[in-house]
Amino acid sequence: MQHIAQNGFRPQDIGVVPGAAGGPKGLILGPLDRFIFGDWLASTNHEVHLVGASIGAWRMATACLKNPVAGFEQLEHDYIRQHYAVKPGEKFPSADTVSEDFSRNLTSFYAGKVADVLNHPRYKLHIITSRGRNILRREGKVATPLGYLGAFLSNGIHRKVMGAWLERVVFSSQKAALPFDARDYRTRQLDLTETNFNPALQASCSIPFVLRSVRDIPGAPNGAYWDGGITDYHLHLNYPAASTGLAKNLVLYPHFQKSVVPGWLDKGLKWRHAATPFLSNMVLLAPNPDWVKTLPNAKLPDRKDFAHYGVDLQARIKAWSQAASQAGQLADEFEAWLEKPDVALVKAL
Numbered sequence: 001m002q003h004i005a006q007n008g009f010r011p012q013d014i015g016v017v018p019g020a021a022g023g024p025k026g027l028i029l030g031p032l033d034r035f036i037f038g039d040w041l042a043s044t045n046h047e048v049h050l051v052g053a054s055i056g057a058w059r060m061a062t063a064c065l066k067n068p069v070a071g072f073e074q075l076e077h078d079y080i081r082q083h084y085a086v087k088p089g090e091k092f093p094s095a096d097t098v099s100e101d102f103s104r105n106l107t108s109f110y111a112g113k114v115a116d117v118l119n120h121p122r123y124k125l126h127i128i129t130s131r132g133r134n135i136l137r138r139e140g141k142v143a144t145p146l147g148y149l150g151a152f153l154s155n156g157i158h159r160k161v162m163g164a165w166l167e168r169v170v171f172s173s174q175k176a177a178l179p180f181d182a183r184d185y186r187t188r189q190l191d192l193t194e195t196n197f198n199p200a201l202q203a204s205c206s207i208p209f210v211l212r213s214v215r216d217i218p219g220a221p222n223g224a225y226w227d228g229g230i231t232d233y234h235l236h237l238n239y240p241a242a243s244t245g246l247a248k249n250l251v252l253y254p255h256f257q258k259s260v261v262p263g264w265l266d267k268g269l270k271w272r273h274a275a276t277p278f279l280s281n282m283v284l285l286a287p288n289p290d291w292v293k294t295l296p297n298a299k300l301p302d303r304k305d306f307a308h309y310g311v312d313l314q315a316r317i318k319a320w321s322q323a324a325s326q327a328g329q330l331a332d333e334f335e336a337w338l339e340k341p342d343v344a345l346v347k348a349l
Helices: 002-007 023-043 055-063 068-080 095-109 114-118 143-157 159-164 197-204 304-309 313-326 328-339
Strands: 014-019 048-053 123-132 166-172 187-191 224-226 250-254 282-285
Touching: 014 023, 014 055, 023 055, 023 068, 023 250, 023 313, 023 328, 048 055, 055 068, 055 123, 055 197, 068 095, 068 313, 095 197, 114 197, 123 197, 143 159, 159 166, 197 224, 304 313, 313 328
Parallel strands: 014 048, 014 250, 048 123, 166 187, 250 282
Antiparallel strands: 123 166, 123 224
8 A cells, every 4th residue: 555655556566466266256357357468567578477276377377378358358258158068867067077178178278379378478377276185186986075074174273284185286387486475385386388287277277076186287296186276265375475576566466356265165264354464465456345236146157157047058148248248347447547546445455
């Protein structure tokens, strides 16, 4: 807040952009992404670290394309229209079906563009995944539910204790140092390469029991890799203590809500939703809850919509498309604020 009061809010001040897990909720960030990466940040030549989990990893990888605006438009189009066949006698598509379809979609989306993503002249990409440990090292009908029960109970005691079941594994491009201090949780950093880009990105998006884990990613320790949101749901990371010197920069966080929840299993633990010193150099952009009520069904798009709309694909497409379209207001208002930053409109986290 002091920085904004003294200097305004400039693109060259940004050192990190996080992208949260959250599935369809991320659709309302499309217009902001197109403005930030297609216009505002594109006007500078300094290094920026992009950190993402799940759909946030997909968004941050898309920001590294040569034409990020077209990439974000395609991501929005493809995500809204995703549809998975349900076999006779089943209420929901199988995890195998979803994983296979998602793998094909990712491969098609980044076909011929992976090198561009990994070698972006300014952006360093960090994809967060969750690697199973002990009983969760291999996916199984009995072992996986038991393992996640253990993780749930351990997390309730202390977030670090969950590290006995799941570790944070970050795949980073260009051998970039992490833009946060990782001593808050069991962490491993690996190189992100053309060989493991698709598996790592799919793993970061692999929601347990909805998709299969991604096994034995090239260049990574053997085991099952799941959604990065399990360990880092909203990327509540220690940015000010980064060893890279990024502490002097700001973290710009386009987000779909005002709270930054540490892990997926913390969603029900409201006392872990408060701000901490980890976020002291963060500027978070979030929609007003009253505006959210103007969206279809008076809420953000979410995974429950798959069950709500069932086989009525066109109704879901219409609702999600309308929400994404209305979200243009978020980008318009941020752009207008940037022209004359008013500190009075900036609130403490």
